[in-house]
Amino acid sequence: MIENEYAFSIEMEVRDYECDLQGVVNNANYQHYLEHARHQFLLSKGISFAGLHTEGVDLIVTRVEIDYKYPLRSRDRFVVKLNIRRKGNIRLLFEQAIFRVPDWKTVVQAEVTGVAIRNGRPVPPGNLVSQLGI
Protein backbone atom coordinates (compact mmCIF):
# COMPACT_ATOMS: atom_id res chain seq x y z
CA MET A 1 0.00 0.00 0.00
CA ILE A 2 1.48 3.32 -0.95
CA GLU A 3 1.55 6.47 1.06
CA ASN A 4 -1.39 8.34 -0.51
CA GLU A 5 -3.96 5.59 -0.03
CA TYR A 6 -4.69 6.45 3.57
CA ALA A 7 -7.66 8.30 5.01
CA PHE A 8 -5.79 10.16 7.75
CA SER A 9 -2.29 11.38 8.28
CA ILE A 10 -0.41 13.21 11.02
CA GLU A 11 3.16 14.50 10.93
CA MET A 12 5.41 14.13 13.96
CA GLU A 13 9.09 14.36 14.86
CA VAL A 14 11.31 12.08 16.91
CA ARG A 15 12.14 13.48 20.33
CA ASP A 16 15.54 12.53 21.71
CA TYR A 17 14.10 10.90 24.84
CA GLU A 18 12.26 8.41 22.61
CA CYS A 19 15.57 6.92 21.45
CA ASP A 20 17.18 4.12 23.42
CA LEU A 21 20.78 3.07 23.96
CA GLN A 22 21.00 1.79 20.38
CA GLY A 23 20.42 5.38 19.23
CA VAL A 24 17.12 4.54 17.53
CA VAL A 25 13.53 4.97 18.60
CA ASN A 26 12.62 2.24 21.09
CA ASN A 27 10.10 -0.27 19.69
CA ALA A 28 7.44 0.55 22.24
CA ASN A 29 7.42 4.21 21.20
CA TYR A 30 6.13 3.31 17.74
CA GLN A 31 3.03 2.05 19.54
CA HIS A 32 2.74 5.48 21.11
CA TYR A 33 2.99 7.11 17.69
CA LEU A 34 0.38 4.74 16.23
CA GLU A 35 -1.95 5.32 19.20
CA HIS A 36 -1.58 9.09 19.00
CA ALA A 37 -2.49 9.01 15.29
CA ARG A 38 -5.59 6.89 16.02
CA HIS A 39 -6.73 9.25 18.76
CA GLN A 40 -6.16 12.33 16.58
CA PHE A 41 -8.12 10.63 13.80
CA LEU A 42 -11.00 9.93 16.18
CA LEU A 43 -10.91 13.56 17.35
CA SER A 44 -11.11 14.70 13.72
CA LYS A 45 -14.42 12.77 13.63
CA GLY A 46 -15.64 14.25 16.91
CA ILE A 47 -14.77 11.26 19.07
CA SER A 48 -12.66 11.79 22.20
CA PHE A 49 -10.84 8.81 23.69
CA ALA A 50 -10.63 10.55 27.07
CA GLY A 51 -14.21 11.79 26.81
CA LEU A 52 -15.54 8.30 26.06
CA HIS A 53 -13.69 6.99 29.12
CA THR A 54 -15.49 9.58 31.26
CA GLU A 55 -18.81 8.35 29.81
CA GLY A 56 -17.98 4.74 30.73
CA VAL A 57 -16.92 3.55 27.29
CA ASP A 58 -13.34 2.48 26.75
CA LEU A 59 -11.79 1.91 23.36
CA ILE A 60 -9.28 -0.85 23.80
CA VAL A 61 -6.78 -2.58 21.57
CA THR A 62 -7.17 -6.35 21.38
CA ARG A 63 -4.41 -7.17 18.90
CA VAL A 64 -1.48 -5.51 17.15
CA GLU A 65 0.73 -6.75 14.35
CA ILE A 66 3.70 -4.48 13.71
CA ASP A 67 6.40 -4.93 11.10
CA TYR A 68 9.47 -2.84 11.83
CA LYS A 69 11.01 -1.99 8.46
CA TYR A 70 13.46 0.80 9.14
CA PRO A 71 14.43 2.61 12.34
CA LEU A 72 13.81 6.26 13.11
CA ARG A 73 16.59 8.29 14.71
CA SER A 74 16.95 11.56 16.59
CA ARG A 75 15.33 14.49 14.76
CA ASP A 76 13.73 12.37 12.01
CA ARG A 77 10.40 13.67 10.82
CA PHE A 78 7.70 11.17 9.92
CA VAL A 79 4.02 10.77 9.15
CA VAL A 80 1.68 8.25 10.71
CA LYS A 81 -1.15 7.21 8.39
CA LEU A 82 -4.22 5.07 8.85
CA ASN A 83 -7.29 3.53 7.32
CA ILE A 84 -10.15 2.13 9.37
CA ARG A 85 -12.72 -0.54 8.57
CA ARG A 86 -15.13 -2.85 10.37
CA LYS A 87 -14.11 -6.41 11.15
CA GLY A 88 -17.20 -8.45 11.98
CA ASN A 89 -19.91 -6.96 14.19
CA ILE A 90 -17.80 -5.83 17.07
CA ARG A 91 -14.29 -5.07 15.99
CA LEU A 92 -12.65 -2.12 14.24
CA LEU A 93 -9.48 -2.62 12.23
CA PHE A 94 -6.90 0.12 11.75
CA GLU A 95 -4.36 -0.33 8.96
CA GLN A 96 -1.48 1.95 9.84
CA ALA A 97 1.91 2.85 8.49
CA ILE A 98 4.72 5.19 9.41
CA PHE A 99 6.82 6.83 6.70
CA ARG A 100 9.91 8.92 7.21
CA VAL A 101 9.76 12.27 5.49
CA PRO A 102 10.78 13.64 3.15
CA ASP A 103 12.07 10.42 1.55
CA TRP A 104 8.95 8.27 2.24
CA LYS A 105 11.00 5.38 3.51
CA THR A 106 8.62 2.86 5.12
CA VAL A 107 9.36 2.70 8.84
CA VAL A 108 6.52 0.60 10.23
CA GLN A 109 3.47 -1.23 8.91
CA ALA A 110 0.82 -2.23 11.40
CA GLU A 111 -2.64 -3.69 11.84
CA VAL A 112 -4.38 -2.75 15.05
CA THR A 113 -7.68 -4.31 16.12
CA GLY A 114 -9.85 -2.56 18.65
CA VAL A 115 -13.21 -2.86 20.36
CA ALA A 116 -15.37 -0.61 22.48
CA ILE A 117 -16.15 -1.94 25.94
CA ARG A 118 -18.59 -0.87 28.62
CA ASN A 119 -18.49 -2.44 32.09
CA GLY A 120 -15.80 -4.78 30.85
CA ARG A 121 -17.86 -6.19 27.97
CA PRO A 122 -17.58 -5.49 24.23
CA VAL A 123 -20.39 -3.36 22.83
CA PRO A 124 -21.37 -2.99 19.17
CA PRO A 125 -19.67 0.14 17.83
CA GLY A 126 -22.91 1.46 16.29
CA ASN A 127 -22.59 5.10 17.30
CA LEU A 128 -18.90 5.15 16.59
CA VAL A 129 -19.39 3.57 13.18
CA SER A 130 -21.93 6.15 12.12
CA GLN A 131 -19.71 9.00 13.35
CA LEU A 132 -16.79 7.44 11.51
CA GLY A 133 -18.83 6.93 8.35
CA ILE A 134 -17.64 3.32 7.89
Add this chain to the structure above:
Amino acid sequence: MIENEYAFSIEMEVRDYECDLQGVVNNANYQHYLEHARHQFLLSKGISFAGLHTEGVDLIVTRVEIDYKYPLRSRDRFVVKLNIRRKGNIRLLFEQAIFRVPDWKTVVQAEVTGVAIRNGRPVPPGNLVSQLGI
Protein backbone atom coordinates in the same frame (compact mmCIF):
# COMPACT_ATOMS: atom_id res chain seq x y z
CA MET B 1 22.80 12.06 54.75
CA ILE B 2 24.04 8.52 54.67
CA GLU B 3 22.27 5.53 53.32
CA ASN B 4 21.00 3.99 56.56
CA GLU B 5 19.20 7.08 57.82
CA TYR B 6 16.07 6.52 55.75
CA ALA B 7 12.71 5.15 56.84
CA PHE B 8 11.93 3.20 53.67
CA SER B 9 13.92 1.56 50.95
CA ILE B 10 13.14 -0.36 47.78
CA GLU B 11 15.59 -2.12 45.47
CA MET B 12 15.18 -1.89 41.70
CA GLU B 13 17.18 -2.57 38.55
CA VAL B 14 17.67 -0.48 35.41
CA ARG B 15 15.75 -1.81 32.43
CA ASP B 16 17.37 -1.26 29.05
CA TYR B 17 14.42 0.72 27.66
CA GLU B 18 14.96 3.30 30.41
CA CYS B 19 18.32 4.28 28.91
CA ASP B 20 18.53 6.92 26.23
CA LEU B 21 20.89 7.51 23.32
CA GLN B 22 23.66 8.56 25.71
CA GLY B 23 23.54 5.00 27.12
CA VAL B 24 22.45 6.20 30.58
CA VAL B 25 19.08 6.33 32.28
CA ASN B 26 17.09 9.28 30.95
CA ASN B 27 16.58 12.03 33.54
CA ALA B 28 12.82 11.69 33.55
CA ASN B 29 13.02 8.03 34.52
CA TYR B 30 14.60 8.90 37.86
CA GLN B 31 11.34 10.68 38.63
CA HIS B 32 9.56 7.42 37.85
CA TYR B 33 11.86 5.58 40.26
CA LEU B 34 11.30 8.20 42.96
CA GLU B 35 7.52 8.10 42.43
CA HIS B 36 7.42 4.31 42.53
CA ALA B 37 9.30 4.31 45.85
CA ARG B 38 6.88 6.86 47.33
CA HIS B 39 3.86 4.83 46.24
CA GLN B 40 5.34 1.59 47.60
CA PHE B 41 6.07 3.38 50.88
CA LEU B 42 2.46 4.59 51.08
CA LEU B 43 1.24 1.05 50.35
CA SER B 44 3.41 -0.25 53.20
CA LYS B 45 1.37 2.10 55.41
CA GLY B 46 -1.95 0.96 53.95
CA ILE B 47 -2.40 3.94 51.62
CA SER B 48 -3.11 3.30 47.93
CA PHE B 49 -2.40 6.09 45.43
CA ALA B 50 -4.81 4.52 42.91
CA GLY B 51 -7.37 3.75 45.62
CA LEU B 52 -7.34 7.35 46.89
CA HIS B 53 -7.92 8.57 43.32
CA THR B 54 -11.03 6.35 43.12
CA GLU B 55 -12.24 7.95 46.38
CA GLY B 56 -11.78 11.44 44.97
CA VAL B 57 -8.51 12.32 46.69
CA ASP B 58 -5.42 12.84 44.56
CA LEU B 59 -1.93 13.02 45.95
CA ILE B 60 -0.04 15.44 43.77
CA VAL B 61 3.50 16.69 43.58
CA THR B 62 3.87 20.46 43.78
CA ARG B 63 7.66 20.76 43.66
CA VAL B 64 10.72 18.64 43.03
CA GLU B 65 14.40 19.41 43.49
CA ILE B 66 16.65 16.74 42.06
CA ASP B 67 20.43 16.67 42.07
CA TYR B 68 21.85 14.23 39.56
CA LYS B 69 25.14 13.01 41.01
CA TYR B 70 26.05 9.97 38.99
CA PRO B 71 24.33 8.20 36.09
CA LEU B 72 22.85 4.72 36.16
CA ARG B 73 23.47 2.42 33.20
CA SER B 74 22.02 -0.77 31.77
CA ARG B 75 21.71 -3.54 34.38
CA ASP B 76 22.71 -1.37 37.34
CA ARG B 77 20.98 -2.27 40.56
CA PHE B 78 20.00 0.51 42.92
CA VAL B 79 17.94 1.35 45.97
CA VAL B 80 15.53 4.25 46.31
CA LYS B 81 15.23 5.53 49.86
CA LEU B 82 13.01 8.09 51.52
CA ASN B 83 12.04 9.95 54.64
CA ILE B 84 8.79 11.84 55.03
CA ARG B 85 7.87 14.77 57.22
CA ARG B 86 5.23 17.47 57.42
CA LYS B 87 5.91 20.91 55.99
CA GLY B 88 3.39 23.39 57.37
CA ASN B 89 -0.26 22.41 57.71
CA ILE B 90 -0.87 21.15 54.23
CA ARG B 91 2.29 19.86 52.65
CA LEU B 92 4.25 16.65 52.97
CA LEU B 93 7.95 16.59 52.22
CA PHE B 94 9.77 13.52 50.96
CA GLU B 95 13.56 13.46 51.25
CA GLN B 96 14.71 10.87 48.76
CA ALA B 97 17.94 9.45 47.46
CA ILE B 98 19.01 6.80 45.00
CA PHE B 99 22.15 4.75 45.63
CA ARG B 100 23.75 2.29 43.26
CA VAL B 101 24.35 -1.10 44.81
CA PRO B 102 26.50 -2.72 45.92
CA ASP B 103 28.95 0.21 46.00
CA TRP B 104 26.53 2.79 47.49
CA LYS B 105 27.52 5.46 45.01
CA THR B 106 25.07 8.35 45.34
CA VAL B 107 23.07 8.62 42.11
CA VAL B 108 20.36 11.14 42.92
CA GLN B 109 19.33 13.28 45.87
CA ALA B 110 15.86 14.78 45.81
CA GLU B 111 13.29 16.70 47.78
CA VAL B 112 9.70 16.18 46.69
CA THR B 113 6.82 18.23 48.07
CA GLY B 114 3.29 16.92 47.81
CA VAL B 115 -0.24 17.76 48.84
CA ALA B 116 -3.55 15.95 48.91
CA ILE B 117 -6.29 17.56 46.85
CA ARG B 118 -10.03 16.98 46.62
CA ASN B 119 -12.08 18.71 43.94
CA GLY B 120 -9.00 20.60 42.87
CA ARG B 121 -8.33 22.10 46.31
CA PRO B 122 -5.66 21.17 48.88
CA VAL B 123 -7.00 19.38 51.93
CA PRO B 124 -5.26 18.94 55.29
CA PRO B 125 -3.56 15.54 55.29
CA GLY B 126 -4.99 14.60 58.69
CA ASN B 127 -5.96 11.00 57.95
CA LEU B 128 -2.83 10.42 55.92
CA VAL B 129 -0.65 11.85 58.65
CA SER B 130 -2.10 9.57 61.30
CA GLN B 131 -1.74 6.54 59.04
CA LEU B 132 1.83 7.57 58.30
CA GLY B 133 2.60 8.19 61.95
CA ILE B 134 4.27 11.55 61.33
Add this chain to the structure above:
Amino acid sequence: MIENEYAFSIEMEVRDYECDLQGVVNNANYQHYLEHARHQFLLSKGISFAGLHTEGVDLIVTRVEIDYKYPLRSRDRFVVKLNIRRKGNIRLLFEQAIFRVPDWKTVVQAEVTGVAIRNGRPVPPGNLVSQLGI
Protein backbone atom coordinates in the same frame (compact mmCIF):
# COMPACT_ATOMS: atom_id res chain seq x y z
CA MET C 1 0.10 -23.13 25.71
CA ILE C 2 -0.01 -23.28 29.47
CA GLU C 3 2.07 -21.41 31.93
CA ASN C 4 4.66 -24.06 32.79
CA GLU C 5 5.74 -24.79 29.21
CA TYR C 6 8.11 -21.85 29.00
CA ALA C 7 11.89 -21.84 29.23
CA PHE C 8 12.26 -18.56 31.10
CA SER C 9 10.16 -16.54 33.46
CA ILE C 10 10.51 -13.26 35.31
CA GLU C 11 8.15 -11.76 37.86
CA MET C 12 7.35 -8.05 37.82
CA GLU C 13 4.82 -5.63 39.29
CA VAL C 14 2.83 -2.83 37.69
CA ARG C 15 4.12 0.61 38.61
CA ASP C 16 1.49 3.35 38.81
CA TYR C 17 3.16 5.52 36.18
CA GLU C 18 2.69 2.69 33.67
CA CYS C 19 -1.10 3.09 33.84
CA ASP C 20 -2.87 5.55 31.57
CA LEU C 21 -6.02 7.58 31.92
CA GLN C 22 -8.18 4.44 31.56
CA GLY C 23 -6.58 3.19 34.80
CA VAL C 24 -4.94 0.22 33.08
CA VAL C 25 -1.43 -0.39 31.84
CA ASN C 26 -0.88 1.44 28.55
CA ASN C 27 -0.49 -0.94 25.58
CA ALA C 28 3.01 0.21 24.79
CA ASN C 29 4.23 -0.72 28.26
CA TYR C 30 3.52 -4.40 27.64
CA GLN C 31 6.18 -4.16 24.93
CA HIS C 32 8.53 -2.84 27.59
CA TYR C 33 7.69 -5.79 29.84
CA LEU C 34 8.21 -8.26 26.97
CA GLU C 35 11.51 -6.61 26.00
CA HIS C 36 12.78 -6.60 29.58
CA ALA C 37 12.04 -10.34 29.87
CA ARG C 38 13.90 -11.07 26.62
CA HIS C 39 16.93 -9.07 27.76
CA GLN C 40 16.94 -10.77 31.18
CA PHE C 41 16.71 -14.16 29.44
CA LEU C 42 19.67 -13.26 27.21
CA LEU C 43 21.64 -12.15 30.29
CA SER C 44 20.88 -15.49 31.94
CA LYS C 45 22.68 -17.03 28.94
CA GLY C 46 25.60 -14.62 29.17
CA ILE C 47 24.44 -12.29 26.38
CA SER C 48 24.19 -8.56 27.07
CA PHE C 49 21.99 -6.43 24.79
CA ALA C 50 23.91 -3.30 25.78
CA GLY C 51 27.25 -5.08 25.54
CA LEU C 52 26.50 -6.36 22.04
CA HIS C 53 25.64 -2.80 20.99
CA THR C 54 29.06 -1.64 22.20
CA GLU C 55 30.65 -4.39 20.08
CA GLY C 56 28.74 -3.24 16.99
CA VAL C 57 26.02 -5.89 16.98
CA ASP C 58 22.44 -4.80 17.53
CA LEU C 59 19.62 -7.18 18.29
CA ILE C 60 16.54 -5.70 16.69
CA VAL C 61 12.89 -6.63 16.55
CA THR C 62 11.48 -6.99 13.04
CA ARG C 63 7.93 -8.02 13.87
CA VAL C 64 5.60 -8.31 16.84
CA GLU C 65 2.16 -9.87 17.14
CA ILE C 66 0.50 -9.14 20.46
CA ASP C 67 -2.92 -10.31 21.63
CA TYR C 68 -4.19 -8.29 24.56
CA LYS C 69 -6.38 -10.65 26.59
CA TYR C 70 -6.89 -8.94 29.91
CA PRO C 71 -5.63 -5.64 31.31
CA LEU C 72 -3.23 -5.19 34.19
CA ARG C 73 -3.96 -2.52 36.78
CA SER C 74 -2.10 -0.65 39.51
CA ARG C 75 -0.21 -2.99 41.87
CA ASP C 76 -0.92 -6.18 39.87
CA ARG C 77 1.87 -8.70 39.97
CA PHE C 78 2.62 -10.71 36.85
CA VAL C 79 5.11 -13.01 35.21
CA VAL C 80 6.52 -12.65 31.72
CA LYS C 81 7.45 -15.96 30.14
CA LEU C 82 9.18 -16.91 26.92
CA ASN C 83 10.39 -19.63 24.63
CA ILE C 84 12.91 -19.04 21.86
CA ARG C 85 13.50 -20.91 18.62
CA ARG C 86 15.15 -20.36 15.24
CA LYS C 87 13.07 -19.24 12.28
CA GLY C 88 15.00 -19.84 9.08
CA ASN C 89 18.71 -19.05 8.92
CA ILE C 90 18.62 -15.51 10.21
CA ARG C 91 15.69 -14.95 12.48
CA LEU C 92 14.98 -15.79 16.11
CA LEU C 93 11.40 -16.20 17.29
CA PHE C 94 10.32 -15.50 20.85
CA GLU C 95 6.99 -16.90 21.99
CA GLN C 96 5.98 -14.83 24.99
CA ALA C 97 3.11 -14.57 27.39
CA ILE C 98 2.22 -12.50 30.41
CA PHE C 99 0.17 -14.01 33.24
CA ARG C 100 -1.23 -12.18 36.22
CA VAL C 101 -0.31 -13.77 39.52
CA PRO C 102 -1.44 -15.47 41.62
CA ASP C 103 -4.53 -16.34 39.51
CA TRP C 104 -2.67 -17.07 36.22
CA LYS C 105 -5.10 -15.05 34.17
CA THR C 106 -3.64 -14.67 30.67
CA VAL C 107 -2.85 -10.99 30.08
CA VAL C 108 -0.93 -11.00 26.81
CA GLN C 109 0.22 -13.53 24.24
CA ALA C 110 2.91 -12.45 21.81
CA GLU C 111 5.25 -13.58 19.07
CA VAL C 112 8.33 -11.44 18.61
CA THR C 113 10.73 -11.93 15.71
CA GLY C 114 14.26 -10.58 15.95
CA VAL C 115 17.50 -10.52 14.03
CA ALA C 116 21.06 -9.55 14.80
CA ILE C 117 22.48 -6.79 12.62
CA ARG C 118 25.97 -5.44 12.10
CA ASN C 119 26.54 -2.29 10.04
CA GLY C 120 22.86 -2.24 9.22
CA ARG C 121 22.79 -5.74 7.73
CA PRO C 122 21.41 -8.97 9.21
CA VAL C 123 24.06 -11.45 10.29
CA PRO C 124 23.59 -15.17 10.96
CA PRO C 125 23.06 -15.62 14.69
CA GLY C 126 25.64 -18.42 14.93
CA ASN C 127 27.38 -17.37 18.13
CA LEU C 128 24.13 -16.38 19.75
CA VAL C 129 22.50 -19.66 18.81
CA SER C 130 25.27 -21.72 20.35
CA GLN C 131 25.21 -19.63 23.54
CA LEU C 132 21.44 -20.01 23.64
CA GLY C 133 21.63 -23.74 23.01
CA ILE C 134 18.92 -23.67 20.33
Add this chain to the structure above:
Amino acid sequence: MIENEYAFSIEMEVRDYECDLQGVVNNANYQHYLEHARHQFLLSKGISFAGLHTEGVDLIVTRVEIDYKYPLRSRDRFVVKLNIRRKGNIRLLFEQAIFRVPDWKTVVQAEVTGVAIRNGRPVPPGNLVSQLGI
Protein backbone atom coordinates in the same frame (compact mmCIF):
# COMPACT_ATOMS: atom_id res chain seq x y z
CA MET D 1 8.29 36.26 34.82
CA ILE D 2 5.73 36.67 32.11
CA GLU D 3 5.31 34.67 28.99
CA ASN D 4 6.96 37.01 26.49
CA GLU D 5 10.27 37.36 28.31
CA TYR D 6 11.74 34.13 26.97
CA ALA D 7 14.29 33.64 24.22
CA PHE D 8 12.83 30.45 22.80
CA SER D 9 9.42 28.85 22.62
CA ILE D 10 7.97 25.66 21.20
CA GLU D 11 4.32 24.64 21.03
CA MET D 12 3.27 21.07 21.81
CA GLU D 13 0.13 19.11 22.60
CA VAL D 14 -0.59 16.51 25.27
CA ARG D 15 -0.77 12.99 23.92
CA ASP D 16 -3.16 10.65 25.71
CA TYR D 17 -0.45 8.13 26.60
CA GLU D 18 1.31 10.86 28.59
CA CYS D 19 -1.58 10.98 31.09
CA ASP D 20 -1.64 8.66 34.06
CA LEU D 21 -4.41 7.08 36.08
CA GLN D 22 -5.27 10.45 37.65
CA GLY D 23 -6.17 11.66 34.12
CA VAL D 24 -3.42 14.28 34.10
CA VAL D 25 0.03 14.36 32.56
CA ASN D 26 2.41 12.30 34.70
CA ASN D 27 5.04 14.43 36.46
CA ALA D 28 7.95 12.79 34.71
CA ASN D 29 6.57 13.73 31.30
CA TYR D 30 7.01 17.43 32.04
CA GLN D 31 10.73 16.67 32.20
CA HIS D 32 10.40 15.21 28.72
CA TYR D 33 8.68 18.37 27.51
CA LEU D 34 11.34 20.58 29.10
CA GLU D 35 14.14 18.44 27.64
CA HIS D 36 12.60 18.47 24.18
CA ALA D 37 12.38 22.27 24.27
CA ARG D 38 16.03 22.57 25.33
CA HIS D 39 17.16 20.25 22.54
CA GLN D 40 15.09 22.11 19.95
CA PHE D 41 16.57 25.38 21.20
CA LEU D 42 20.09 23.99 20.84
CA LEU D 43 19.25 22.79 17.32
CA SER D 44 18.04 26.28 16.46
CA LYS D 45 21.59 27.39 17.34
CA GLY D 46 23.20 24.63 15.29
CA ILE D 47 23.95 22.34 18.25
CA SER D 48 22.79 18.73 18.13
CA PHE D 49 22.46 16.79 21.39
CA ALA D 50 22.74 13.47 19.52
CA GLY D 51 25.54 14.78 17.32
CA LEU D 52 27.58 15.95 20.31
CA HIS D 53 27.19 12.50 21.86
CA THR D 54 28.66 10.96 18.70
CA GLU D 55 31.62 13.35 19.03
CA GLY D 56 32.22 12.29 22.64
CA VAL D 57 30.63 15.27 24.34
CA ASP D 58 27.53 14.72 26.45
CA LEU D 59 25.32 17.50 27.71
CA ILE D 60 23.98 16.37 31.04
CA VAL D 61 21.60 17.77 33.58
CA THR D 62 23.03 18.12 37.08
CA ARG D 63 20.05 19.67 38.85
CA VAL D 64 16.39 20.42 38.26
CA GLU D 65 13.93 22.44 40.30
CA ILE D 66 10.38 22.13 39.06
CA ASP D 67 7.28 23.81 40.48
CA TYR D 68 4.08 22.16 39.34
CA LYS D 69 1.46 24.90 39.24
CA TYR D 70 -1.42 23.46 37.24
CA PRO D 71 -1.91 20.08 35.55
CA LEU D 72 -2.22 19.48 31.83
CA ARG D 73 -4.88 17.06 30.58
CA SER D 74 -5.66 15.12 27.43
CA ARG D 75 -5.58 17.31 24.31
CA ASP D 76 -4.30 20.44 26.07
CA ARG D 77 -2.03 22.58 23.95
CA PHE D 78 0.91 24.28 25.62
CA VAL D 79 4.14 26.14 24.97
CA VAL D 80 7.48 25.41 26.57
CA LYS D 81 9.68 28.47 26.91
CA LEU D 82 13.25 29.00 28.02
CA ASN D 83 16.06 31.40 28.71
CA ILE D 84 19.67 30.35 29.05
CA ARG D 85 22.57 31.93 30.90
CA ARG D 86 25.96 30.96 32.26
CA LYS D 87 26.36 30.00 35.91
CA GLY D 88 30.03 30.15 36.88
CA ASN D 89 32.68 28.85 34.52
CA ILE D 90 31.25 25.44 33.82
CA ARG D 91 27.51 25.40 34.18
CA LEU D 92 24.65 26.52 32.01
CA LEU D 93 21.33 27.49 33.55
CA PHE D 94 18.03 27.13 31.74
CA GLU D 95 15.05 29.03 33.11
CA GLN D 96 12.01 27.28 31.72
CA ALA D 97 8.25 27.53 31.95
CA ILE D 98 5.26 25.76 30.47
CA PHE D 99 2.08 27.69 29.73
CA ARG D 100 -1.22 26.24 28.61
CA VAL D 101 -2.59 27.88 25.49
CA PRO D 102 -4.61 29.80 24.67
CA ASP D 103 -5.28 30.96 28.24
CA TRP D 104 -1.59 31.27 29.33
CA LYS D 105 -2.22 29.49 32.60
CA THR D 106 1.17 28.72 34.18
CA VAL D 107 1.64 24.95 34.26
CA VAL D 108 5.25 24.51 35.31
CA GLN D 109 8.19 26.72 36.26
CA ALA D 110 11.62 25.17 36.25
CA GLU D 111 15.33 25.81 36.60
CA VAL D 112 17.57 23.27 34.95
CA THR D 113 21.34 23.27 35.39
CA GLY D 114 23.53 21.48 32.89
CA VAL D 115 27.15 20.87 32.05
CA ALA D 116 29.06 19.47 29.12
CA ILE D 117 31.17 16.41 29.90
CA ARG D 118 33.88 14.58 27.99
CA ASN D 119 35.25 11.27 29.26
CA GLY D 120 33.14 11.67 32.36
CA ARG D 121 34.61 15.07 33.30
CA PRO D 122 33.04 18.54 33.00
CA VAL D 123 34.54 20.70 30.28
CA PRO D 124 34.24 24.48 29.92
CA PRO D 125 31.38 25.19 27.53
CA GLY D 126 33.46 27.63 25.45
CA ASN D 127 32.38 26.51 21.99
CA LEU D 128 28.81 26.06 23.08
CA VAL D 129 28.73 29.48 24.69
CA SER D 130 29.95 31.22 21.57
CA GLN D 131 27.46 29.33 19.40
CA LEU D 132 24.73 30.21 21.87
CA GLY D 133 25.82 33.86 22.02
CA ILE D 134 25.67 34.00 25.83
